[in-house]
Amino acid sequence: MRNRTVLITGSTGGIGWETARGLAAQGARVILVGRDARRAAAAAELLRQQGTGTAESITADLTRQDGVRELAELVAQRHETLDVLVNNFGYVPPRRQLTVEGVELTFAANVLTPYLLTTLLLPELRAASGRVVNLTGGIPDGPIDPGNLQAERRFLGWTFSQYNHCKTALMAMSYEFARTTEGITVNVAYPGHASTPGSRALPMRAAPWAFRPLIPVIQVLGPLLFKYTAKAARSSIHLASAPELEGVTGKYFDTNAAEAAWPAAVLDDRNRSAVWELCNQVVSAA
Numbered sequence: 001m002r003n004r005t006v007l008i009t010g011s012t013g014g015i016g017w018e019t020a021r022g023l024a025a026q027g028a029r030v031i032l033v034g035r036d037a038r039r040a041a042a043a044a045e046l047l048r049q050q051g052t053g054t055a056e057s058i059t060a061d062l063t064r065q066d067g068v069r070e071l072a073e074l075v076a077q078r079h080e081t082l083d084v085l086v087n088n089f090g091y092v093p094p095r096r097q098l099t100v101e102g103v104e105l106t107f108a109a110n111v112l113t114p115y116l117l118t119t120l121l122l123p124e125l126r127a128a129s130g131r132v133v134n135l136t137g138g139i140p141d142g143p144i145d146p147g148n149l150q151a152e153r154r155f156l157g158w159t160f161s162q163y164n165h166c167k168t169a170l171m172a173m174s175y176e177f178a179r180t181t182e183g184i185t186v187n188v189a190y191p192g193h194a195s196t197p198g199s200r201a202l203p204m205r206a207a208p209w210a211f212r213p214l215i216p217v218i219q220v221l222g223p224l225l226f227k228y229t230a231k232a233a234r235s236s237i238h239l240a241s242a243p244e245l246e247g248v249t250g251k252y253f254d255t256n257a258a259e260a261a262w263p264a265a266v267l268d269d270r271n272r273s274a275v276w277e278l279c280n281q282v283v284s285a286a
């Protein structure tokens with residue numbers, strides 16, 4: 001990865017941070033992205049001290065389209081080429097709410113942000129035959145409801161959550177991106193559960209009813225029960241750097257960095273079209 005430029009969103013903590021550490025250790029030039037400027041600068045400094053590569057940081061609010069656009073502009077100003085984009089940032093809102101652009105927040109953060117950032121950085125990615133890695137989560141083999149993509153009818157249920165729904169929708173968007181876009185590769189990684197700032201702060205009311213009793217247990221025992229965060233970064237690091245994956249696109253890799261079958265909902269053309277069209281529509285309307 002020496003001299004390769006890698007952008008990782010949500011990388012000043014959690015799985016993104018471990019992904020950054022792993023790729024910097026292979027000599028990559030890493031761009032860290034977080035919300036908090038001080039944390040981001042400190043993380044980049046730590047990486048410079050630990051890694052054999054170089055590191056810089058950018059702050060952006062990735063729940064907003066203007067935040068995504070500012071990030072893309074800064075990256076394009078500073079770098080002519082981008083070898084890897086890891087769309088690692090994910091978010092679990094506690095209730096249905098809309099972004100300033102009027103998009104349901106779970107869909108905006110988990111599906112639209114990776115779609116828009118990849119689209120905006122296509123020239124830099126194409127210039128390097130770049131790799132895009134999108135992170136799924138929750139229960140990724142659940143259904144997609146094309147009539148409920150922005151939780152118009154349902155945000156939470158007994159086992160349903162809009163977060164799980166959107167992570168499967170993200171997989172559909174990634175599949176479609178890989179199928180329709182030349183000059184880059186797009187694959188999906190499932191990290192598995194890890195105790196991270198995000199998972200420790202998971203609000204009880206964001207979980208489906210059936211899983212609520214587990215939330216306090218997860219918050220207290222998560223560090224003991226779950227994978228080490230470094231292990232959860234394994235699939236992302238593999239997809240970003242493995243030489244044998246050169247040119248491999250449109251694949252899904254599980255928590256052990258092994259290729260896995262796409263969920264049935266992702267293989268359904270109607271679901272993929274619905275997700276893709278919604279992404280196009282809300283981005284053009286902004």
Ligand SMILES: NC(=O)c1ccc[n+]([C@@H]2O[C@H](COP(=O)([O-])OP(=O)(O)OC[C@H]3O[C@@H](n4cnc5c(N)ncnc54)[C@H](OP(=O)(O)O)[C@@H]3O)[C@@H](O)[C@H]2O)c1
Nearest residue numbers: 010011012013014015034035036062090137193194196198
């Ligand atoms: N953890 C799990 O068990 C698990 C399981 C399955 C899938 N996943 C997926 O794996 C990915 C990483 O998960 P994680 O648990 O490591 O995430 P996390 O702990 O929530 O990630 C923290 C990072 O995200 C940044 N961040 C938070 N809000 C932001 C915003 N609005 N704009 C920009 N950056 C923001 C933080 O920066 P600041 O510190 O500056 O806020 C920090 O760098 C996500 O896509 C998640 O859905 C996680």
